Amino acid sequence: MTILQVAALAAVAVGGGAVVLSPDPLRQVIVLGIFGLALTMLFFVFQDPDVALSEIVVSTVGLPVMVLLALRKVKEHERQREEQKPGKQT
């Protein structure tokens, strides 16, 4: 095993833990993107450029777009519900 491979494995281990431990979903998405980049490096140094190519696009663009838009929709819902609550009481 080369030093690069050990470094990539360590980065994935640290990144995976960081994703789980991030408290705020919004920040979690960003950390997830960085974790995806670490995974891409892992696949690349273990000589699998095909999977690395898929991983880099899916993890840095594909997944974050969906999660971010879903978060925006959820926040909008919460705001609407809070606006409606006082109206019903009066």
Place this chain on the structure above:
Amino acid sequence: MSRRGRLSLFAVAGGGLAAVLVIGFTGLPNFGDYHGVYGRVIDGIGVTLRHGTDLITLLNFDVRAFDTLGEEFILFASVLGIVLILRELRGERQEPQREEAEEHSLGGASSVLRALALILVPGLVAVGVYIVVHGQITPGGGFQGGVILATAPLGAFLAGRYLRMKAIAPHLVIEFGEVLGAVGYALLGLSGLVFAGIFLKNYIPLGISGHLLSGGQLDVASVFVGLEVSGAFLIAWTQFLDQAMLLKGDRQ
């Protein structure tokens, strides 16, 4: 269940999993010490019999092309599910947000960033097409190129013009592309059945190894999968974007 009960249950399950993992990992061959037969066979026949220099694409679109057919329809079905769940419901309406969506501003995005996002669009298209059509020669192929192609219209969205993004990637065209990709791959397999007697048999002339048009069906399958994948991702993203940008209203 109390916290202690849950923790003790986790300790039993976690300990069991750890034991099984340790037993499994100790039985693995050493790092870099590969003994499989399958990989060596693919290594041997890839370039000589199939004229494809990227063995992963060869595996996906020729040797195990039937698996790829299944995967493609898994993607198709999951996107169908997203469309079904996120459709416009009664009680939801496209708000006067339309104007906001036309010129929505992403918080903190400078005009330089927005211009850069627009400049990226043609580059992404070029890279995507390159990776799709060179699948059999260099790393990449239908899936990788397709996802890159799908990100191109997102550049227009990041530049602050969602409705413009819908204009350069109209819904009908995306849907047609996705269906064409899925149906095309299945028809490619059927044509093998008709012309060579075996489903997904690579009967197309193989060409010269390393050239753009080589590997027989590898290139054709790659293009179909690229269409399907880029269409699938774009449909999913536009459904999410519609929900976040255009639709307002409460679901009861």
